[in-house]
Amino acid sequence: MANQGATFRPDTTEGVRELVAWAAAEATPLEILGHGTKRSVGRAVQAAYTLDLAALSGITLYEPEELVLSAKAGTPVAEIEALLSEHGQELPFEPMDHGPIGGGAAGRGTIGGIVAGNVSGPRRIKAGAARDHVLGVTAVSGRGEVFKAGGRVVKNVTGYDLARGLAGSWGTLAVMTEITVKVLPRPEATATLVIRGLADGEAVRTLCAAMGSPYEVSGAAHLPSAAAEAAGLPGRRAATCLRLEGFAPSVAYRLERLAALLSGLGGAERLEGAPSAALWRAIRDAAPFAGSDAPLWRASVAPMAGPALVSALEGHALSHFYDWSGGLVWIEAGSGIGDGGAAPVRAAVAATGGGHATLVRGDAAVRAAIEPFQTQPAALAALSRRLKAQFDPAGILNPGRMPAAN
């Protein structure tokens, strides 16, 4: 639900500091917003005012040879990706675009939002998450103080790693105003092997075997037939997808060897160029679940535990697909389930050896009734709350959004 109060749109770090310091003094909660593409993740924030960072925008440093880029928090990801692309580079963690599953437009989202949500895509299993690429930040704490952490170089162990520590904090610890990330060359070539018709268990074993090969797989997903169809792979058969990226001769070499390794599973189709890119974009953005408003869960478990998680949910009228070699499971609950599927999903995660599940889409009533983020054991939850209090003692930043910010 949108807030009723005023929206502030500062365009400098100092402007953010001034506003947060005022809000802290008045104990007035703020909702921190970029483009709002992930507003459906977590509980709706109850705040008197909105701090909209979209005007705090612009790339402030880009040195392709140093593999480093800095941008103000409200800079559109699309603008960053376009500039990187001109220089043959990219954000290695392949950030997902939350717009489509949230019912919004594609192509929006800010770098601040990406880091605040630690948003990554299929390449996360090889290249690491958004947090792995954060080198430094400037931020305003809930105390209304500007601080910086990290730097602009990769090798840096000077002090606590607060820059990475702010990743995934969903704007509840501090308002990031400028972010420095590590970037990498965009691969020269990409190819995808698609094996059709495998059941979940065999598919995930195959993905894990490929990940354990020396062929540097950079995407490993399994789409049951409905999801495969929705992701643009016709034929009403499940699709097990493995992506290879790099220099052309290397991709060709690895493709042959990986195909040979998997030859016992019947033939594999090969996708290159635009069809391959479109498939991985669909996987990245959970496209099979766009255009619906049914509750959508995102679970992270040990890769081999993915199929067991799904089996444990049998009878709950759910649909699903796997990324991250089986460890990332997207689960859409039937709209008829009262708690949005929270009870069975959480029970299934616990029964399959641990991990976490987050409700990334659901109507406000469901999100208010359940805890959208994974509940933590008491000692860990208490530590998280103490950390929150050290950054934001008045509790003014995105109150309610995460459990530690309740």
Place this chain on the structure above:
Amino acid sequence: MTRLAMPKADEGVLARRGEIAEALRAIVGTEWVVDHPDGLRPFESDGLTAYRQTPLVVALPENTAEVQAILRYCSGSGIRVVPRGSGTSLSGGSLPLADAVLLVMSRFNRILEIDFENRAVTVQPGVTNLNITNAVADRGFYYAPDPSSQIACSIGGNVAENSGGVHCLKYGITTNNILGLEMVLVDGEVIRLGGKHLDAEGYDLLALMTGSEGLLGVVTEVTVRILQAPETARAVLLGFPSSEDGGQCVAEIIAAGIIPGGMEMMDRPAIHAAEDYVRAGYPRDVEALLIVELDGPKGEVDFLLDRVEQIGRANRASYVRVSQSETERQLFWAGRKAAFPAVGRISPDYYCMDGTIPRKALPAVLHRMRELSGQYGLLVANVFHAGDGNLHPLICYDANKPGELEAAEAFGADILRLCVEVGGVLTGEHGVGVEKRDLMPAMFSETDLMQQQRVKCAFDPDQLLNPGKVFPVLHRCAELGRMHVHRGQMPFPDLPRF
């Protein structure tokens, strides 16, 4: 190095030494507590041997429950605790305190689970870095971060220091390769972070713990990600008439989209010292020598090696040699890996620094270092993780000559300030510890440092864990917690809203 100010020892604790040792014996057993002066001596310093301090008492617990009991007892009695792994820290991270229990984790030496399918290995923190790789090598796997002390350093210490190594340009540092931790807070609470799954469900406490230098908690279990070893690795030696040419070559390799498994540079003094010691076949008539290693699938390595060779030649490389065998590749590295002891042969003592700079600043920084070398009258040899800008200047001095140690330290501090000035940082992989503690204000403002210390307050409000490390000024948590509120007008009253 007597100037180093450590927190004032608590006389009350010193007076209770015997009683504290007894209490620890009741927890871990008589043979696992050391309090005899002879027994304490081996623990009085770590890898930064210039600093020494006899600990109050040493305890060697064997399991999480014992660590819990020790921390509960110490925090309940207001006793400080310094955790220690293998004691290889180069920044004094595990330097004891006179009034602190030294908590030595070396008995935590078991590998708990190897899960090849999920590519995850769970070990106790005292397991050495290399032993993780040794445990999975039969199936072709390895653990990627490879600090040069990997034969001795423990994985718990790697987590505390966020250790790097030669291969981290391509494979990341410790923080990028850790999946989960079990740790004990100073009050005895056991916390588990992560597991075999990816990413945190709440705040990224794994990020905060990794590189926290033993100030936030005691790690009792570590789950790491393992990788399948590359099919092959080959290296090329490129010698240049100037460090500018070498630096430009590094930049162009990266700009060509190539991320080598390792890319190391040495300057003339380091080349000569290494060659005299190891006879790796390094050219003596170059100012900069690059070792570039390509690893990965065979088809890729051969292809990229050609490209790197071309880039080298285009940047005036006067010496080019590609490894033709595994033996030759190992020989290329032997010189680099022996660079520290090699410098030790030509100088009675040396002081190893660890700043990181943006790669492009290399020529300017090397130039300035040569000027400083003349100014201080001390030779400096440089080895350098060229791919990620991590410098290891080795300052040669003679501790027996009055004033040389102080001069070496002052020279080192100048180098680190220079690193910060050109956009870099004080430490790339060795940690702040006590060594760089007092230089922290060169990189961080008081506000920055206070926010970092507030993180400490969330974990350890009485500041009992490893005090005196990392932060130049210790603030009490009550003081840090105070909010300085300035009530005022609503800002931007004239801005359009909605």
